[in-house]
Amino acid sequence: MDPDSLLFPHKEVRAVQKELLAAIQKGIDAKRNLVIHAPTGLGKTASSLPVALKKALEEDLVVFFLTSRHTQHQIALDTLQLIKEKFNLHFGVVSLIGKKGLCLQPGVQSLTAKNFHEFCRAMREDKKCEYYERMKTKETASPEAELALHDLEQGTMGSTRVIEVAEQRQLCPYELSLLLAKRAKVIVGDYLYLFSPTIRTSLLAKLGRQLDQCIVIVDEAHNLPTRIKDVSSEFLTSFMLTRSKQEAEKYISEELQQQIEQIETTLSNLAQTLNKDNERYITKEDLISTLPFDIDTFIETCETAGDSIREEQRQSFIGSLALFFAAWLGEDKGYTRILAKKQGSKGDYLSLSYRSLDPSIVGAEVFTNCYSSVLMSGTLTPTTMYQELLGVDGQCQEFESPFPQDNKLSLVIPKTTTKYSKRTPEMYRSIANTINELAEDIKGNIAVFFPSYAVMGEIYTICSTLLKKTIFLEQRNMTKTEKEEFLERFKQYNKEGAVLFGAITGSFGEGIDLPGDLLHGVIIVGLPLQKPDLETEALIKYYDEKFGKGNEYGYTYPSFQRTLQGAGRCIRSETDRGVVIFLDERYSWPNYYRCFPNEYNIRTTLLYRKMIQEFFKTTE
Numbered sequence: 179m180d181p182d183s184l185l186f187p188h189k190e191v192r193a194v195q196k197e198l199l200a201a202i203q204k205g206i207d208a209k210r211n212l213v214i215h216a217p218t219g220l221g222k223t224a225s226s227l228p229v230a231l232k233k234a235l236e237e238d239l240v241v242f243f244l245t246s247r248h249t250q251h252q253i254a255l256d257t258l259q260l261i262k263e264k265f266n267l268h269f270g271v272v273s274l275i276g277k278k279g280l281c282l283q284p285g286v287q288s289l290t291a292k293n294f295h296e297f298c299r300a301m302r303e304d305k306k307c308e309y310y311e312r313m314k315t316k317e318t319a320s321p322e323a324e325l326a327l328h329d330l331e332q333g334t335m336g337s338t339r340v341i342e343v344a345e346q347r348q349l350c351p352y353e354l355s356l357l358l359a360k361r362a363k364v365i366v367g368d369y370l371y372l373f374s375p376t377i378r379t380s381l382l383a384k385l386g387r388q389l390d391q392c393i394v395i396v397d398e399a400h401n402l403p404t405r406i407k408d409v410s411s412e413f414l415t416s417f418m419l420t421r422s423k424q425e426a427e428k429y430i431s432e433e434l435q436q437q438i439e440q441i442e443t444t445l446s447n448l449a450q451t452l453n454k455d456n457e458r459y460i461t462k463e464d465l466i467s468t469l470p471f472d473i474d475t476f477i478e479t480c481e482t483a484g485d486s487i488r489e490e491q492r493q494s495f496i497g498s499l500a501l502f503f504a505a506w507l508g509e510d511k512g513y514t515r516i517l518a519k520k521q522g523s524k525g526d527y528l529s530l531s532y533r534s535l536d537p538s539i540v541g542a543e544v545f546t547n548c549y550s551s552v553l554m555s556g557t558l559t560p561t562t563m564y565q566e567l568l569g570v571d572g573q574c575q576e577f578e579s580p581f582p583q584d585n586k587l588s589l590v591i592p593k594t595t596t597k598y599s600k601r602t603p604e605m606y607r608s609i610a611n612t613i614n615e616l617a618e619d620i621k622g623n624i625a626v627f628f629p630s631y632a633v634m635g636e637i638y639t640i641c642s643t644l645l646k647k648t649i650f651l652e653q654r655n656m657t658k659t660e661k662e663e664f665l666e667r668f669k670q671y672n673k674e675g676a677v678l679f680g681a682i683t684g685s686f687g688e689g690i691d692l693p694g695d696l697l698h699g700v701i702i703v704g705l706p707l708q709k710p711d712l713e714t715e716a717l718i719k720y721y722d723e724k725f726g727k728g729n730e731y732g733y734t735y736p737s738f739q740r741t742l743q744g745a746g747r748c749i750r751s752e753t754d755r756g757v758v759i760f761l762d763e764r765y766s767w768p769n770y771y772r773c774f775p776n777e778y779n780i781r782t783t784l785l786y787r788k789m790i791q792e793f794f795k796t797t798e
Contacts, residue, residue: 185228187260270362327713512536519604542569596704
């Protein structure tokens with residue numbers, strides 16, 4: 179196989195990378211779906227994009243390269259630019275971020291995604307968006323839009339450049355991006371562009387394409403099941419009802435205000451029978467049957483009221499009620515309905531959810547009808563689980579790590595645990611002492627990830643006076659700027675060494691790269707197993723009935739996935755060397771030990787200090 183014939187962008191290709199290229203080429207040529215576990219360093223983007231692009235150029239197809247975060251777009255754009263330069267090719271590329279992120283209207287960034295889409299729709303229909311109005315002359319692109327397209331089609335376009343050109347010419351960046359997408363061979367975008375049915379239908383119609391003309395590459399595909407479930411779910415809170423009443427009183431009618439109050443009363447009555455964890459399942463009829471008005475008429479009233487309110491204040495909570503109740507009348511199979519009392523910054527509130535349990539309801543439609551697909555991640559194990567969860571009819575394949583095994587020491591230390599029943603001051607002290615020993619033996623920077631902010635806080639209190647190294651403590655709800663500044667300060671300690679304390683589900687457990695000498699060790703404290711809530715119990719029951727693997731698919735593997743993501747922060751290139759520690763006795767238990775991918779080469783030991791010291795001696 180000649181890598182250049184597949185538009186491979188780099189000078190050299192490693193042996194295992196040739197295997198990956200060949201597997202992807204074979205799958206796309208056969209119009210198959212591929213579910214691929216490919217550890218960090220294999221060059222998943224550089225292997226999948228060129229092969230898909232070659233087929234798209236030959237067969238007049240379009241490639242969708244989909245990610246979970248728009249910060250991941252750049253590596254795809256850079257890869258495509260290398261292909262253009264190396265092979266002197268000219269093809270269209272566009273980066274599509276969320277519609278709200280592209281909008282030039284003032285004040286929209288504070289809107290929720292659903293409120294923004296309703297606001298945008300109303301502005302377009304009422305011809306009040308000057309940026310949208312300047313995009314077209316009758317049914318064709320306006321002269322101003324054509325000039326903007328000419329400016330943009332000269333390169334591989336990121337969203338920042340699109341916004342810049344659109345603002346200069348007072349055009350809608352999203353509509354401009356769609357015009358670019360219509361002429362593009364590769365569209366880099368968020369999962370939701372294909373895995374939200376309403377967004378997919380609208381986008382493909384505007385592109386003049388069908389799914390069978392699309393090659394779909396899903397990057398970091400371990401995130402896809404949760405994202406599909408989230409976008410397929412709806413929520414109603416007591417805060418939304420309060421704001422809806424205020425809108426009804428101010429803009430609409432006393433009758434609508436009273437109907438919303440009746441919904442509040444019903445939820446309050448249902449909340450009298452919450453369990454000890456402040457949750458309960460409810461049925462569709464538990465809510466609908468107690469309301470003294472016709473629900474279909476109520477939904478229509480809220481839709482109309484929402485449109486008129488958005489003319490006054492951009493967003494409408496009454497409009498959100500229409501969306502929720504329309505969803506509430508939906509299917510029972512593959513969903514659960516839960517009422518819960520939760521704690522917020524302004525006190526307790528009620529939350530009613532219509533929660534999706536089955537991502538295959540949406541996923542199967544895409545993977546069955548697209549030309550071909552490649553789902554890939556460095557932690558896509560077990561691949562058969564993701565195949566079943568997403569409804570993928572295709573082939574699973576797992577590749578070995580390209581990095582030398584001698585470069586990573588992976589240890590389970592079975593002397594402590596964060597199991598809830600064993601969380602005592604003595605246990606926290608023992609964990610802190612072990613972290614202190616590891617911080618002494620692992621030279622340079624270390625990241626320590628905890629199962630929760632609460633556990634992190636308990637152990638930080640002890641470690642703050644115990645460790646000699648500077649500790650960087652992650653805070654909840656850090657802004658993007660705060661996270662970037664935090665990480666840059668941490669990197670500057672790479673010589674003397676510092677310790678980053680973070681929650682495994684927080685800002686730094688996934689998606690950060692600290693290659694070279696920026697990170698020499700990762701410690702995973704405990705297993706990130708949360709006490710199963712009603713949603714988790716519903717998942718376990720549903721997956722048990724559907725696959726016979728309820729506990730594995732609904733609880734164990736999703737939790738272990740977070741462990742693997744945190745552990746993956748350590749070795750990011752073939753020259754990196756580092757230690758990964760799993761600090762909890764449960765990692766040595768068979769039901770969890772079997773969750774480790776083969777390439778981890780895990781060893782269980784209490785003689786960890788000697789092993790770590792010997793490991794680093796070989797690099798001196």
